[in-house]
Amino acid sequence: MTATYESTFVESEERRDLRAAVRALGSRYGLDYLIACGKEHRPADELWREAGKLGFLGVNLPEAYGGGGAGIQELAIVLEELGTAGCPLLMLVVTPAICGSILARFGTDAQKQEWLPGFADGTRRMAFGITEPDAGSNSHRITTTARRDGSDWVLSGQKVFISGVDAADATLVVGRTEDAKTGKLKPALFIVPRETPGFEYQPIEMELHLPERQFQLFLDEVRLPADALVGDEDAGLLQLFAGLNPERIMAAAYSAGMARLALDRAVDYAKERTVWKDPIGAHQGISHPLAQVRIELELARLMTQKAAFLYDAGDDLGAGEAANMAKYAAAEAAVRAVDQAVQTLGGNGLASEYGLASLIAGVRVGRIAPVSREMILNFVAQHTLGLPKSY
Ligand SMILES: Cc1cc2nc3c(=O)[nH]c(=O)nc-3n(C[C@H](O)[C@H](O)[C@H](O)COP(=O)(O)OP(=O)(O)OC[C@H]3O[C@@H](n4cnc5c(N)ncnc54)[C@H](O)[C@@H]3O)c2cc1C
Secondary structure (H helix, E strand, O other): OOOOOHHHHOHHHHHHHHHHHHHHHHHHHHHHHHHHHHHOOOOHHHHHHHHHOOOOOOOOOOOOHOOOOOHHHHHHHHHHHHOOOOOOOHHHHHEEEEEEEHHHOOOOOOHHHHHHHHHHHHOOEEEEOOOOOOOOOOHHHOOOOEEEEEEEEEEEEEEEEOOHHOOEEEEEEEEEEEEEOOOOOEEEEEEEEEOOOOOEEEOOOOOOOOOEEEEEEEEEEEEEEEHHHHOOOHHHHHHHHHHHHHHHHHHHHHHHHHHHHHHHHHHHHHHHHHHHEEEHHOOOHHHHHHHHHHHHHHHHHHHHHHHHHHHHHHHHHHHHHHHHHHHHHHHHHHHEHHHHHHHHHHHHOOOOOOHHHHHHHHHHHHOOOOOHHHHHHHHHHHOOOOOOOOO
């Protein structure tokens, strides 16, 4: 296929229609809805279910399992537009992007049949647990371990900061198994239904107004049937990598949506608010930082589109570098967008009525999770620039 100007830089009519349809849904809920869910500690079930019915949650999942048969580009559009409307859903990063991509690529047919149609229509959710208290950014250090007992698996360990466990039917847990030949531990993924005996979850109190709470998980001799293991025992690392690019691309879309929301609100305000003879938007102290945010945001969105394009085209390696860069750039743009929006609104920037203060912590998440900005800088320093590693 020859790339043309249109196919490279102009969004297709189909994608523009998808944006508009998602935006229309998101506008019926908005930021107030999201903040209310966050304050009441309840998952945004109404929005999730409606988005499922409209086919937005599973746009990237295979048609054979109830999905839309499109790609991560479309799923990123869904998240970005919900964010721009004020109601980004963190679980879109987790259920259809991480868990959906891994299961669609590596799950057994029975696992796909069991989970993917429910992901697509919004009736089932899956959380994803890799982070551990003593491992953090160093996922090579995780100690959650699975041992075989007859045909069963027995899983023990701890996880921390796992999003949405209370609303999820199961958690995809990254554990380790012992290689029969070498005795070395290697990663393996297990589907752990929420009510399995020995699986406990406790909410962590966070200063975030998000519908998705974070949980500490305790897995104490959790007995699982043989088919809880995702795909092949020897493909754990490959499976994990298959989830990382969609996760980062979606994290970038999450940040970009909130950045657009903040910028829109700031620009509207700057056009109206007048305390001298002209609206405050006429002062370059206000207009230039907003213009700068717009430029940084557009650059981040362009890189996100590149990463999603490469991923959908099957170039995992190319997508890896672009997804890391996009996630970094979008998080930085979102932090600056919200900070500048708050500044533009003056005192109102911190007033509950305008909702911007609630985004301050929200956009900070993008700098920390799912991978911190320092770990992205490490990746680029080592893989892109070929610099030596310090850790
Ligand atoms: C809102 C939220 C939702 C989350 N949801 C999930 C989820 O659903 N599932 C899940 O598995 N995890 C989840 N996480 C966890 C998230 O992925 C981790 O917080 C993140 O990977 C960082 O790990 P850590 O918090 O242990 O920080 P640490 O690893 O302790 O790092 C602390 C600081 O040290 C820096 N640092 C560490 N190592 C290096 C190094 N080599 N070079 C330079 N700097 C370094 C880090 O960048 C960071 O700034 C979530 C976190 C948050 C905040």
